Amino acid sequence: MKWTSSLLNFFYPNRCPACDCILTAHELLCCACSDTLPLSQEQYCRICGKPDCMCRQTSLSYDGAVVCSTYTEGTVAAILQLKQSRNTNFAIFAARILAERLHEERLQFDCVIPVPMHRSKERMRGYNQAALIADEIARILELPLYEDILIKQRSAISQHELSADERAAHLDSFGITAQRLDGMRILLCDDVLTTGNTLNRCAALLKENGAASVYAAAAATTIRKNRRKEL
Ligand SMILES: [Zn+2]
C-alpha cells in the first residue's frame, strides 16, 4: 500500500489548502500556516465565538463556542477548497484544534451533531464539510456522532448570496427529527460562524427537543470589516 500512496502523491500531490505549497502525504497544513492560522483562545469571545463579541447585540441560543481561526487570507482559501470538494485537510486540521480546546476546558458532552446540509447539495459535493469536522472531533473525544437529528429541509441559495435579513428568514428550512434529546449536552459543529443565525436556529431546535445545553464549534469565524485591520 505504501508504494501506491507514494505514486498517488507523485501525480496528485497533497497541498496546503491555505497557501498551496506541496506537503508530504500525511501533512494537513504546512508548518507556517499551522502556526499562523489558529487564533489563541484569548482572541475570541468564549460565549458567542466572535473576535468582535456580538453578545450584547444578539440573543444567543447556544451556550458557548470555540473557533479555530478568523476568516482571512489563508483561511478563506482553505474554506474555499473545502467547499469546492478539492481539499478537505482544513476540516481535519481545525477539528483537531477544536477538540484540543474542548478537552483543555474539560467540557463534557453526550454527542456531536453537525449543522446539516440539504441532501442534494451534499450529494453534489460528496460530503457535508460540517460533518467532516464533527466526525473528527467525535473520534478524538470518543463521543457518538448523530448526523440524522438535524435536517435541512429544502435546497438553498448559498448563504453568502443572501443579506442578513434574508439569511435569518431562510433559516426556517432547518428541521429536527422527532427523537427526544432530554438532558443531553450537545456539541454542534459548523465550518464558518458568520452572524450566528445558523448555529442559533439549530441550537434552539435542539433545546426545543429537550437538549440541556448546546455548545458550538466552528472551523472559522468572520470579523466585521472595521475590525479586520486591528487583528
Ligand atoms: Zn501553508
Ligand SMILES: [Zn+2]
Ligand atoms: Zn461574545
